[in-house]
Amino acid sequence: MSSGAFQILRPGKVFWLTAGVAAALALSGLAGAHHMESAGHWVTGMNNRVVWGLPHVFAVFLIVAASGALNVASIASVFKKASYKPLSRLSGLMAMALLVGGLSVLVLDLGRPDRLIIAMTYYNFKSIFAWNIFLYTGLLVVVAAYLWMMFEPRMHRFVGAVGKVAFIWRLVLTTGTGSIFGVLVAREAFGSIVFVPMFISMSLSFGTAVMLLAIILMFRLNNLPVKDEVITKLRSLLAYFVITVAFFVAVDHLTRLYTVGDTGVERFLLVDGGIYPLLFWAGQCLLGTVIPGIMLLTPRLAGRFPTVVASLLVLLGAFAQLYVLIVGGQAFPMDIFPGYTETSSYFDGVVAGYQPSLPELALGLGGIGLALLIALLATRVLPFLPQAPVDQPGG
Amino acid sequence: MSESEYSKSGSLRRRFFTQAGGGVALLALAPGVRLAELAIAASDDEPVSDKHRWGLWVDTSRCVDGCDKCVSACNEEHGLSGMDRPETDAQWIRKVDLQDEVTGRELSLPLMCQHCEEPPCVDVCPTGASFRREDGIVLVDKHICIGCRYCMMACPFHARAFIHEELSGQKTHSPRGKGVVESCTLCVHRVDEGRTPACVEACSNAGNDALVFGDLKDEEGRLALILDENEGVELRSDLELNTAVRYSEV
Numbered sequence: 001m002s003s004g005a006f007q008i009l010r011p012g013k014v015f016w017l018t019a020g021v022a023a024a025l026a027l028s029g030l031a032g033a034h035h036m037e038s039a040g041h042w043v044t045g046m047n048n049r050v051v052w053g054l055p056h057v058f059a060v061f062l063i064v065a066a067s068g069a070l071n072v073a074s075i076a077s078v079f080k081k082a083s084y085k086p087l088s089r090l091s092g093l094m095a096m097a098l099l100v101g102g103l104s105v106l107v108l109d110l111g112r113p114d115r116l117i118i119a120m121t122y123y124n125f126k127s128i129f130a131w132n133i134f135l136y137t138g139l140l141v142v143v144a145a146y147l148w149m150m151f152e153p154r155m156h157r158f159v160g161a162v163g164k165v166a167f168i169w170r171l172v173l174t175t176g177t178g179s180i181f182g183v184l185v186a187r188e189a190f191g192s193i194v195f196v197p198m199f200i201s202m203s204l205s206f207g208t209a210v211m212l213l214a215i216i217l218m219f220r221l222n223n224l225p226v227k228d229e230v231i232t233k234l235r236s237l238l239a240y241f242v243i244t245v246a247f248f249v250a251v252d253h254l255t256r257l258y259t260v261g262d263t264g265v266e267r268f269l270l271v272d273g274g275i276y277p278l279l280f281w282a283g284q285c286l287l288g289t290v291i292p293g294i295m296l297l298t299p300r301l302a303g304r305f306p307t308v309v310a311s312l313l314v315l316l317g318a319f320a321q322l323y324v325l326i327v328g329g330q331a332f333p334m335d336i337f338p339g340y341t342e343t344s345s346y347f348d349g350v351v352a353g354y355q356p357s358l359p360e361l362a363l364g365l366g367g368i369g370l371a372l373l374i375a376l377l378a379t380r381v382l383p384f385l386p387q388a389p390v391d392q393p394g395g
Numbered sequence: 396m397s398e399s400e401y402s403k404s405g406s407l408r409r410r411f412f413t414q415a416g417g418g419v420a421l422l423a424l425a426p427g428v429r430l431a432e433l434a435i436a437a438s439d440d441e442p443v444s445d446k447h448r449w450g451l452w453v454d455t456s457r458c459v460d461g462c463d464k465c466v467s468a469c470n471e472e473h474g475l476s477g478m479d480r481p482e483t484d485a486q487w488i489r490k491v492d493l494q495d496e497v498t499g500r501e502l503s504l505p506l507m508c509q510h511c512e513e514p515p516c517v518d519v520c521p522t523g524a525s526f527r528r529e530d531g532i533v534l535v536d537k538h539i540c541i542g543c544r545y546c547m548m549a550c551p552f553h554a555r556a557f558i559h560e561e562l563s564g565q566k567t568h569s570p571r572g573k574g575v576v577e578s579c580t581l582c583v584h585r586v587d588e589g590r591t592p593a594c595v596e597a598c599s600n601a602g603n604d605a606l607v608f609g610d611l612k613d614e615e616g617r618l619a620l621i622l623d624e625n626e627g628v629e630l631r632s633d634l635e636l637n638t639a640v641r642y643s644e645v
Contacts, residue, residue, distance in 0.1 A: 040560030040573050047482035048556050051544040111542015111557060111574030118539050122522040129521035129545050185634060186515060186551035334553055336506070336630055337645060340493040344506070346486045346553065353482065 006089065006383035007222075015221045015376065022372035029366010032359035033108035041111065044360045049352035050330045055109040057322045058364030061206065062102025062371060063136065063177055064199060065318075067170035068207015069094040069214075070143065072234070074170075077163030083230055086386035087215060092147045093375055093384050094214050095170075095207075096140055101371030103136055105363055128179045135173040142166045151382070174203045181325070188265040189329030194255060198248035202318070205241035208234060209314040214375065216304055218385060221376075232302060235310075239296035242314055246289045249321070268332045269324060273351070276328035279320040288317010327354055448512075448531040449581055450611040450639035451595070452621050453504055457605035460503040463490050465606065468597030469507075472582060473569040478560060485556035485571075487579040488594055493645075504642060505594065505606070508533055508554040508579035509630060512637035516546035516555065516578075525576075531611075531639050532581045540575040547576060551631045554578050611639060 009015065036044055046053040072091035076084035084091075107113050123130045146162045149155040178199030184190035212234050219226045253270065256262040269276050295301050295310040331352045336342065342349030379385055469475065469488045477484035488507040494500070510533045516525045517533065524540035527533050535546075547555045555578040562571055568584040571577055582592035590596075591608040598606040609618030621627075627641030 037574075041557065042478070042480060042483045042559035047559075048485075048547070049482070049553070051547045051557060111544070111576070112540070115539070115541045118522055119541050122524075122539050124517075124520050124523040126517075127519050127521045127545075129519060129543065133521065180545075183519070184515075184548055186549055186631070190548075330548070334551060336552055337491070337493055339496055340502070340645075341496060342491055342493055344489050344491040345481065346489040347482070348489075348491050348506075348553065 005086070005387050007385055007387045008381065008383050009218070009222050009376075009379040009385060011380060012221070012223075015380075018217075018221065019373060019376045022369045022376060025365050025369025026373055027366075027369075028362045029105070029108070029364070029369060032362030032366060033113075035359045036109070036363065037113060043357060045355040045357045046360070047352070047354070049347050050327060050354040052326055052330065053354060054323075054327075054356040054360040055105050055363050056326055057319060058367050059102045059105040059109070060177065060322055060326065061318055062098045062105065062367050064174060064203045065206040065210045066095045066098035066102060067139065067174050068203035068205065069098055069211050070166060070170050071204055071207055072211050073146065074163060074167045077159050078167045083227070083233070087211075087230065089147060089150050089384040090214060090218060090379075091211060092143050092150065093378050094211060094371075096143050096147075097371040097374040097378070098207075098210065099136060099140060100374060101367040101369075104370055105367035108363055108366075128176060128183055132173075132176045132180065135169070135176045139166075139169055139173050142169050170203070171200060174200045177203075181329070187329060187332075187334060188256070188262050189269065189325070189332055192252055192255065194248060194252045198245065198252060201241060201244040201248055202321070205238065205245045205314060206318045208238045208241055209311040209318075212238065212307060212311045213315075216308055218375075218379060222379075222385060224385065224387075226304075228302075231304075231307060235296045235302065235307060238311070238314065239293055242289055242293050242296070242317075245321075246285075246293075249284070264335070265332050268351070269328050273328060273332070276324050276331070279328075280324050283320025284317050284324065287313050288320055292317070330354075443529045445529045445531075446612065448611040448639060449586055450510070450531070450609065450618055450641065451581075451592075452607040452609070452618055452627065453640065453642045454605045454607070455502050455504045455642055455644050457603050458502075458504050459601075459603055459605075460492070460501065462503075462601065462603065464597040464601045464603075465505050465594035466490060468593040469579070472566070472593035473580075474562075474564050474566040474571070476564055480559075483557075483559035485558060485577060487554075487556065487577070502645065504645070506552060506554070506630075507594075507640070508550075508581070509552055509636070509638035509640045510579075510581060512639070514636065515549040515551065515634075519545045519549040521545065528583075530586075532583050532586070533578075534580055534583065535575065535577055537570060537572055537575050537577070542574040542576065544576060550578075551634055551636070 044053060070091055072084055073088040075081045076088045107116055119133060125131070142162070142165055146159075146166045149159045149162045175196050178195040181190045182193055182195035212231070215226060215231070253266060257266050269280060271277055292310040292313040295306055301310070331354060333349050333351060336348065466488055473487065475485050475487060488505050491504055491506045493502040493504070510531055512531065514525070514527055514533050517527050521543060522539045522541055524536045525533070525546045526536060542557065544557055547557060555576050557576050558571060558573045561573050565571055569580070585592060595606040595608040598604065607618055607621060609616045611618060613619055622641060625643055628643065628645045629636070629638050629641060630645070
């Protein structure tokens, strides 16, 4: 069955196996969340000092990657690059799937997930978090409309206009996500306006890496050839996005290093903070930036396998970055009494401990499983994939 | 008199009677309204207003190293029993021991919610569960807190606690619940009865008098007089939060 130049995925054994793994991950995520909610959060590694842990690393990753995954569709309909059009529908689908996965993790980690309706009905408009609720649900609506324009031949003429709205929306959304940390003036590791462009560049990088993997996986599951030209272009784009993220990360650290009084947190994150400097230098910088950067810019490594490895490394670096940023930023003690050493029964003046627990990991991976499951099942029921990766109208 | 003149004079007459009647009614009702206002002000049902701003003075020179009477009193007052899990157990007030990095001078002081005039926890709360009463007391509405912990990320004093597990032995005047955030209420239930917070009472009973509770807006009150004579140090004054808890010599 096909719709124009697009088709519904013809599932084979590998498809069902992949979907099975995704469903198992999603179910284990639900089990993890159920355990956390029924026993209480004391069964997690999170505590009164590190209040956001592994679930938030996964949730922020998925949400940031979601807006970046929409980039491919934007290139086609906003920047008029026809060769990306066959991938536009998949791009919109991945954006929605990743966003739903991320939001599910975020909601299931709440102390009271049963009060979701309160989060949707009580708003404090001074809170950037409240604005983000609008931005996230709004992106789902905008992308759904965007996909409708792509699917419905009579609506093709509106694709460009809706695509522009979606493009602006995703930029604002990532601005909002970066601001969650950017407005936290109390903590030295946060409270920087650089977080806004850094999160936008992170979304472009993570989202493009996810799209490269999704394209290669989906096309392989469907035995479809992928046009080398598209992969090559996306590889170069990803390389430059990775470099852009590295630039903003450097600016963020240098800004703080230059500010008298903020060097303590930098020393902690970059030199003597234990797991955090290790994750920063080995995970984020070497494995997540330098190696994939070189791989993506080396024409001899343009094959499918090196592309998959490079994309996975970018994502590994993404997790390292978010872990250092979110958990490391909380682990460093707040300087409530400058000029004094502090001790108390509430862990003042000491580095906070955080040991990720199995339920948290299950919940985080569950979000990825749910996103993958949604994407796979959607390609099973609607024509998201092109019959052949050629220029098509209406993409 | 023509019909039009008649109707004109009738209209004037009606207007006069309406206005005069209105005036008489106003004169008759006004004292009643005033009396009603006084009656409300004198009752327990008085709505919270910004006529007061409740605050605390912490005299660090009188705070005894090793004494935690304020902490015990708070735990007792609010039923904060804990589960012997220090990283996840709630603490609304804690003793912090400080040592000057240059002179080596040692200090001990209690630290709790500073009841900021511009509370970051209230700014960031997505549902409005974190709120500031008109009289300056910062509270959490336990009914609409979703347990996102963003307020804990934003608080510069690490003053809040998330309830990590099922609770027992709760006090009716201090309801708590698993999965929501809480912090020092400045013993709002006692303040509304005209009493002082439990920590202040315990400190006074121990003979230390390191804590003084009062109305920052009452120019003749003890708190205002103390702050007139002493420099009330505001923690994290760089953030310009205008805290209601002020310390001596930090």
